[in-house]
Amino acid sequence: MIVQARITDPERFKDYTAVVPALVARFGGQYLILAGHTEVLEGDWPQVKTVVSQWPDRSAAKAFWDSPEYRHACSLREGAGEFTVVLIDGLGAALTPTAKAVP
Numbered sequence: 590m591i592v593q594a595r596i597t598d599p600e601r602f603k604d605y606t607a608v609v610p611a612l613v614a615r616f617g618g619q620y621l622i623l624a625g626h627t628e629v630l631e632g633d634w635p636q637v638k639t640v641v642s643q644w645p646d647r648s649a650a651k652a653f654w655d656s657p658e659y660r661h662a663c664s665l666r667e668g669a670g671e672f673t674v675v676l677i678d679g680l681g682a683a684l685t686p687t688a689k690a691v692p
Contacts, residue, residue, distance in 0.1 A: 590618070590641070590642045590644065590650050590654075590674065590675070590676050590677075591639065591640070591641050591674070591675050591677060592639070592640040592641075592642075592672060592673070592674050593635065593637040593638070593639055593672070593673045593674075594624075594637055594638045594639075594640070594670050594671070594672050594673075595635075595636070595637045595638075595670050595671045595672075596638060596669060596670040597669065597670045597671070598668060598669045598670065599669075601665075601666070601668060601669040602666055602669040602670060604665040604666070605662055605663075605665040605666035605669065608662050608665065609659075609662050612653065612656070612658055612659055612662060613642060613653065616644075616649055616650075616652055616653035616656070617644060617645045617649045617653075618642045618643065618644045618649070618650065618653060619642065619643050620640065620641070620642050620643075621641045621642060621643050622639060622640060622641040623640055624638035624639060624640055627639065643679070647676065647678065650676055651676070654674075654676075
């Protein structure tokens with residue numbers, strides 16, 4: 590799961606960040622990138638915070654996303670910024686010894 594966030598009200602956003610990490614862990618997710626320093630090496634990149642989380646599978650990520658607990662957490666961030674969230678399948682079984690990396 591990849592989240593790009595443009596935070597406009599950091600104080601309000603703190604309420605959301607206080608509860609979500611425990612929910613991510615409870616549903617089997619883990620953070621790989623948590624809004625660290627971004628250095629653009631080529632091209633354009635929006636001035637947003639980026640969060641990348643890994644999940645055991647798509648159904649675990651969707652269970653988290655659709656849970657009443659996370660829906661409540663989302664209400665805590667209303668008015669705190671603009672968010673784009675995408676769920677992308679990882680390499681999983683698609684990576685085989687004969688698979689070629691895409692540049």
